[in-house]
Amino acid sequence: MNLINIDEPNKKPLTSKCLGIDFGTTNSVCSVKIGEKVIFIEDSKRMNLIPSIVCFDKTVKVGNDIDLEKNLQNSIFSIKRFFTSNPDGQIVINSNSDCLSPVEIAKEIFSHLKKICNDFLDEEVNDCIITVPAYYDERARSGIMRSALMSGFNVRRLINEPTAAAFAYGLDKKKRGKFLVYDLGGGTFDVSLLNLKDNLFKVIGTSGDAKLGGDDLDQLLLDYILNTYFDHIKNDLSNIEKLSLKKASKSIKEKLQSVNNIIAEVTIKNKKKNIEINVNVIEKIFNEIITKTIKITDQLIKDCNVQVDEIDGFILVGGSTRLALIPKKIKEHFKKDIYCELDPDRVVSYGAALHGFDLLNGSKNLLLDVTPLSLGIETMGGLMEKIIPRNSNIPVVKEQTFTTNENGQTSIKISVIQGERETSNKNTLLGEFILSDIEPKPAGIPRIKVRFSLDVDGILFVSAIDESSGNEKNLVIKTNKDLNITEMKKLVESSIKNAKEDMDTRLLIESKIKASRLINEIENVKDQIETLCTKKDIENINKTSNMLKKEMKTNDKERIETLTDNLNEKTKNFAQKLIDKNFKNFVGKDLDVLE
């Protein structure tokens, strides 16, 4: 009997593809669920782990395409770590002292990932889910989101790395009960407590340290080797020598995952040394960091009001947990079963691919997550008033009413902050805006309603409204100069739909972002423009900016760019005046007088 293939050839697949992208400090991993299987994307060198390294030489190279020995000077490592300080700060990228922001540098990695995914799958896949450290704050999250959007990805969700890993264990290994996910990656440490049931994956609480990871372990080991074996020359090592030593110490660390004792031969500046390290030495070197992670874990369990006995096991995630010392320490301290059956380097991307498939194609599974850090506003005396406490389930909308503290006050500055400290200056300032035109009334009478709305991606929207006048002001958290996430998402979505050619689209998006950034900048200082500029200047600025706004709805890249340049030129005069004024405020004198 002949088997008849009843499937039509070239039949369109019934499901949509959604990439699960683990953008890591050291390596990035992409995977996608097709049918019942999750496939890991390989680059042209047939590798799954794509080093998160960008090299700015004559051309931009990423990952395994970089020859590190030759390009060390122009290569940027661990860019993910910079997102926790300032995603829009400037970093020197090459020997010409050119600068780019972490968002722009990470964009190159995302573009590279997009390209290898498209090549490997032989089709363009735009939809993706990106994982972020659970303990990332809002600024870091929206920074990652912006990078990915700029590279043309249609980011359908950001999910937390430990949550993604738990999702993989819940679905693939059918784990049920309360589990603690201990995730020690290259640059971040996350710990999350989850309750896994059939079709339900609920995060109870999450904690961590966004600046602690395997990189720190490598550095400790490197310091130890330098101090013990190369003390006399440690200050005059070249970058290449440092790199080779770093490689050597990393390989020692990795070898100690399987053996108890290792002797490695390392040669530097023609000095050959036999470096001997055993697990006891390693334990001493790493003790401080591992103890720190256990402390954070302990505190999380307490904060969640859960007894250690109730926990069914620990799931280990992140390359650094391969170090035998970590499961050993956890076992000693918590006396719980340890699970690490799924490759700790790839499980996060794997979970994200599973969730992405569920999201786009519908499923019975439900994933409920929480926000890692408290959100609030600054009140009198620099104190933080929490509006959304940490570990709140997301999405969440909360409102709180505030009032003025001076008679006849007509404006109020709202500073949005994130963190756990009592005083606002010890927390992160996410953004601020001014609600003006409040009806003048005695202190304490006006009612200003502040509304915080945190979406499932962990992106925050804030608005304030004066209840008597109905005057409202919105703030989507963003750095002053950028498009907000919603605007970018729309741009990407529409450009994907209309794209004739990928490259053109990307360039168009970039010019739109540039234009919108400028318009935003101008909007932000509108009041100042009105006081500082002549009527004719204002008219000119408004006219050009309106033309640009109109043009942005079209897709004429040339026109947008010309108008942007034009607008930039027109506001130059104002910028100078603003600088003068700020300086005047600062020193109380005119610049001319000072000279």
Place this chain on the structure above:
Amino acid sequence: MIQNISKTNPYDIFNLNQSYLIDIEELEMKYCELQNIFHPDKFINSTEKEKEISAYESSNINNAYNLLLNNVDRIKILLKLKGYNTNSNNEKSFTDKDLLEEIMELQNRCMSIENENQKVKIKTEIIEKIRIIESEINQNFEKKEFSEIKNLSVKLSYLEKIKKNLN
């Protein structure tokens, strides 16, 4: 098409009886059922309008769930539902001198905790106190002694705060 279900009363959202003692497992189950319908993940391919409603309703469900889980909040909601104005007699200061002393003494003891054993002992004590107050509150709800409940809830909220700080 998703419908707006907005209800202001958390008990109604979860279809629970308006009583002080609630079955946490039942609440949890209904919470998940509702999130399964309204969570934004279920609307990822829907229109902007539907996404907005879903985010709004999903947050409402989260807020209502957290309010009901918190015993002090639950008292406020119930008093309001029973028609008792919680803001009417705005006497925030303690009228009950004994209560003040009891709380002060507990706080002092917590400050001078030296070891894990003492901590566990104090914690057990506080949990027992909370249990007793909760059952008093429940009885008073049955007897509709609302002003008494309000006084008890002050004590309860202090005890909960001390317990939380012990973690």
